[in-house]
Amino acid sequence: MLPMIARRLLALLPLMLLVSLGVFMLTGLVPGDPAVTIAGGPDASPDRIAAVRESLNLDSPLIVRYAEWLGDAVRLDFGQSLYGTTGGPSVVDDIVMRMPVTFSLALTALCIALVIGLPLGTIAGMRAGTALDRVSVAGTSLGIALPNFWIGLILIQLLAVKAGWFPAVGYTHFTESPSAWLKSLILPGMALGLFAAASIARQLRASLIDVLQSNYVRTAWAKGGSPARVVGKHALKNAAMPTVTVIALQLGTLLGGAVIIEQIFSLPGMGTYLITALLKQDIPAIQGVALMFVLIYVVINLAVDIVYGYINPKVRVS
Incomplete structure (x- = not known):
């Protein structure tokens, strides 16, 4: 039984890698710009939007953001909820x-x-x-x-x-x-x-x-x-x-x-x-819940x- 379980676990590694890439990329298709929404909506000033975008690291290249997110996700750290929907300190706690x-x-x-x-x-x-x-x-x-x-x-x-x-x-x-x-x-x-x-x-x-x-x-x-x-x-x-x-x-x-x-x-x-x-x-909450469901x-x-x-x-x- 142990060799079979080991083979199955090894086969899951590339699968989870592909799934994590898909989850990260698909969240980019969510309508709207989270930086604009967090900054206060369409009436927010460009400086405020730029500051929010920088704080969320949205200005970095996509591959860099994915690598950083994957490194945290491996440790089950999906970051902080942008809105504190439950008052929890992190998405994992939520x-x-x-x-x-x-x-x-x-x-x-x-x-x-x-x-x-x-x-x-x-x-x-x-x-x-x-x-x-x-x-x-x-x-x-x-x-x-x-x-x-x-x-x-x-x-x-x-x-x-x-x-x-x-x-x-x-x-x-x-x-x-x-x-x-x-x-x-x-x-x-x-x-x-x-x-x-x-x-x-x-x-x-x-x-x-x-x-x-x-x-x-x-x-x-x-x-x-x-x-x-x-x-x-x-x-x-x-x-x-x-x-x-x-x-x-x-x-x-x-x-x-x-x-x-x-x-x-x-x-x-x-x-x-x-x-x-x-x-x-x-x-962060969308990515965390989606990846948790897949896991x-x-x-x-x-x-x-x-x-x-x-x-x-x-x-x-x-």
């Missing part, structure tokens, strides 16, 4: 402050997706072609088609405004009240997790149908194996390989989808921070490779 909110939301959504998607996919795969299977396929197709922000608005109207079961907006920290913390995450977690549940169910159903048609599974049935033993011990293990990939990709999608959901439910997470930074043209996604893929190595020994030597 991100660390909001990261638990975004991770709590993503993990809640993932748990909801697993609770719904795994049983639904397993039942549909075992009952392929039946009425239950057709209903599950229709349901998962609907779950994939509906946008999560629309689902969030419907959930707020039905379960928060009318039923009053959950708060419509806001976030309660776990240390203040664990029950209130969980309630504040249920609706956004459902809005974010239904798409992931549908994707997991469809992938597991397709994989399980293929595996159940394998010769070794037919042999297990012929020997009189019970459904729990044949499906649980033999079929699901092999059907889980592509499903693990989908689950990992969905976790990255959930983190990205949290940007909109956090806005709808007024959650103080990384997504809200990123949108605020975009609206204010806070370049998290890369770590998730590395974890998937490690899980593959445990599930399938052939991956360790590939």
Whole structure:
């Protein structure tokens, strides 16, 4: 396992270098001039704009600014927020402050997706072609088609405004009240997790149908194996390989989808921070959050490779 992990880590170095270059270059496409905005807008004097531009090092060549930024980013130092959007001393402190909110939301959504998607996919795969299977396929197709922000608005109207079961907006920290913390995450977690549940169910159903048609599974049935033993011990293990990939990709999608959901439910997470930074043209904050999202996604893929190595020994030597 260790050689495989070492190979994966070495392969990540050029990838992260290219990603950091892309993040740094793309932030230059943000409309407007941050120096003009910080200096006071279009009415700012040229001297004031020039002073701000010099303080932000915007007069240096692009390659020089990238090299300096990359040297700091390697140490997870993304600089200071241009506007002090949270009063934090640095962008990293702002991100660390909001990261638990975004991770709590993503993990809640993932748990909801697993609770719904795994049983639904397993039942549909075992009952392929039946009425239950057709209903599950229709349901998962609907779950994939509906946008999560629309689902969030419907959930707020039905379960928060009318039923009053959950708060419509806001976030309660776990240390203040664990029950209130969980309630504040249920609706956004459902809005974010239904798409992931549908994707997991469809992938597991397709994989399980293929595996159940394998010769070794037919042999297990012929020997009189019970459904729990044949499906649980033999079929699901092999059907889980592509499903693990989908689950990992969905976790990255959930983190990205949290940007909109956090806005709808007024959650103080990384997504809200990123949108605020975009609206204010806070370049260091935009670069820091974008690179942090990419870093998290890369770590998730590395974890998937490690899980593959445990599930399938052939991956360790590939």
